[in-house]
Amino acid sequence: MSALTFLIVAVIKIAVTLGVLLTVVAYTVWLERKVVGRMQNRWGPSRVGPFGLLQPLADGIKFLLKEDLTPPYVEKNIYLLAPGLALIMALTSIAMVPIGPVIHLFGITTPVQITGVVDKFGQASDINVGILIVLGITSLGVYGIALAGWSSNSKYSLLGSLRASAQMVSYEVSLGLSLVGVLLMSSTLSLSGIVHAQLGTWFGFIPQWFIFKGQFVAFFIYMMAAFAETNRIPFDLPEAETELVAGYHTEYSAMKFAMFFMAEYANMVTVACIASVMFLGGWSGPPLPFLPLAVQAFLPLLWFSSKIFGFLFLYIWIRGTLPRFRYDQLMAFGWKFLFPLALANVVVTAFFVAFHAQWPGR
Amino acid sequence: MHLFLFLLFGGICAGGAVNLLIQRKTINSALSLIVVMGSLALIYLLLGAEFVAVVQVIIYAGAIMVLYIFVIMLLNAGEEEQAKGSNVAKIFGIPGLFAGGIIGIWVLLQHRPAEQGVKIGALYGPADQVGWMLFNKYLLAFEVTSILVLIAIMGAVVLARRGNN
Numbered sequence: 381m382s383a384l385t386f387l388i389v390a391v392i393k394i395a396v397t398l399g400v401l402l403t404v405v406a407y408t409v410w411l412e413r414k415v416v417g418r419m420q421n422r423w424g425p426s427r428v429g430p431f432g433l434l435q436p437l438a439d440g441i442k443f444l445l446k447e448d449l450t451p452p453y454v455e456k457n458i459y460l461l462a463p464g465l466a467l468i469m470a471l472t473s474i475a476m477v478p479i480g481p482v483i484h485l486f487g488i489t490t491p492v493q494i495t496g497v498v499d500k501f502g503q504a505s506d507i508n509v510g511i512l513i514v515l516g517i518t519s520l521g522v523y524g525i526a527l528a529g530w531s532s533n534s535k536y537s538l539l540g541s542l543r544a545s546a547q548m549v550s551y552e553v554s555l556g557l558s559l560v561g562v563l564l565m566s567s568t569l570s571l572s573g574i575v576h577a578q579l580g581t582w583f584g585f586i587p588q589w590f591i592f593k594g595q596f597v598a599f600f601i602y603m604m605a606a607f608a609e610t611n612r613i614p615f616d617l618p619e620a621e622t623e624l625v626a627g628y629h630t631e632y633s634a635m636k637f638a639m640f641f642m643a644e645y646a647n648m649v650t651v652a653c654i655a656s657v658m659f660l661g662g663w664s665g666p667p668l669p670f671l672p673l674a675v676q677a678f679l680p681l682l683w684f685s686s687k688i689f690g691f692l693f694l695y696i697w698i699r700g701t702l703p704r705f706r707y708d709q710l711m712a713f714g715w716k717f718l719f720p721l722a723l724a725n726v727v728v729t730a731f732f733v734a735f736h737a738q739w740p741g742r
Numbered sequence: 743m744h745l746f747l748f749l750l751f752g753g754i755c756a757g758g759a760v761n762l763l764i765q766r767k768t769i770n771s772a773l774s775l776i777v778v779m780g781s782l783a784l785i786y787l788l789l790g791a792e793f794v795a796v797v798q799v800i801i802y803a804g805a806i807m808v809l810y811i812f813v814i815m816l817l818n819a820g821e822e823e824q825a826k827g828s829n830v831a832k833i834f835g836i837p838g839l840f841a842g843g844i845i846g847i848w849v850l851l852q853h854r855p856a857e858q859g860v861k862i863g864a865l866y867g868p869a870d871q872v873g874w875m876l877f878n879k880y881l882l883a884f885e886v887t888s889i890l891v892l893i894a895i896m897g898a899v900v901l902a903r904r905g906n907n
Binding site for chain 2: 516
């Protein structure tokens with residue numbers, strides 16, 4: 381592949397992935413309003429378009445046209461920097477996620493992954509520290525929220541961002557540790573390598589995903605830590621309406637507020653992508669040989685998007701179900717329950733991996 | 743291309759370091775330090791040490807600097823006062839800077855001729871190589887460091903507990 385083709389393919393992949401991601405973000409908001417509405421016995425958006433489907437578009441226009449306020453006495457540079465930082469960090473990590481297998485299109489062979497390339501054997505390969513890059517970008521995402529609250533010069537914002545940074549730093553530990561078990565079992569840090577480690581099946585139809593290979597405890601730790609990382613209910617203390625008005629983004633309006641909003645939902649999508657790649661086999665799924673070949677080609681994308689949809693629905697479902705934690709409960713849960721559990725999971729997994737390496741086949 | 747990127751990130755790194763010193767607001771200094779950490783990580787990446795680069799971002803930019811920012815936010819530290827500038831600094835500092843710089847450059851030139859510098863891929867890049875080095879060649883140092891960290895954590899717990907009684 382020449383340098384120019386490589387560049388063009390990369391630009392197309394980035395454009396398509398970002399376009400899909402932003403559309404998913406917009407329609408997750410719609411889905412959330414609709415589903416939570418139904419759970420609370422009301423309609424949700426229903427006026428703009430059929431089933432309110434054009435509501436995200438109307439919201440977008442509203443965000444663009446609203447007056448862009450900058451309150452006095454804010455730290456202006458940092459105040460303007462913070463929403464951009466939050467959004468950039470939220471959108472960047474999708475580049476590492478393997479969305480599909482290698483495809484052949486118009487004479488070009490490439491994996492459906494922004495940072496993925498094809499090696500000389502025709503196999504997909506990507507950055508060999510992919511998952512660490514995702515964790516690194518996630519850990520940088522704290523800055524957007526922390527700086528937003530501090531620079532706003534408002535007590536609600538400051539309290540919200542103090543809570544957010546303490547919470548995100550605390551749950552990042554459990555989040556990272558819950559992934560160690562999977563990394564031990566797949567013995568690679570590359571995300572496409574991790575998907576390839578889960579491709580086989582038992583009895584021809586049960587896929588060998590890591591959640592079925594003994595990592596289900598890690599999966600639940602990851603999901604709970606991920607809810608806290610994305611500041612979603614029941615861990616949404618940084619923007620608890622009843623106490624803090626709107627938390628760290630109280631002083632933001634129009635597009636700057638929308639950037640925080642988009643960052644939160646893009647983070648939800650990324651977290652769902654990582655969960656499905658690490659524990660649910662990414663784009664792999666049980667084989668369906670009875671389907672025609674033309675449909676088979678789209679199966680990986682279908683599996684992947686249905687897993688993402690499942691996770692997003694779970695987010696919304698839990699939002700409609702659980703009340704908010706108290707702050708000391710949140711910290712105690714993170715440090716006294718999730719953290720030791722994640723450590724225990726690492727130790728047990730390491731024991732089994734070492735046992736298998738010593739006496740293979742038992 | 744590599745040289746251009748090295749000069750670019752090296753320049754950003756040095757600029758961030760200077761900005762860290764001349765800024766009068768604490769938060770701006772902390773932000774410049776994050777820029778320094780980030781560009782250092784990119785320089786590691788240019789040398790082919792991707793694992794070290796990512797760990798640099800996760801630990802320094804993602805964890806330690808977040809705590810710095812957290813403390814600055816808690817204390818709500820504002821602008822620092824400008825000192826008048828002592829005469830000692832003017833008389834000894836500027837010549838001392840030059841002398842230090844000249845000695846540093848001389849030492850570097852003596853010990854590392856240009857063609858023997860660190861080359862791309864000369865560092866231990868992939869995670870498995872780093873892990874192999876840590877658990878074989880540097881096992882003792884690694885374990886001793888972990889005990890040191892454990893002692894530091896226990897010290898922090900003791901200090902935090904003392905106020906309650």
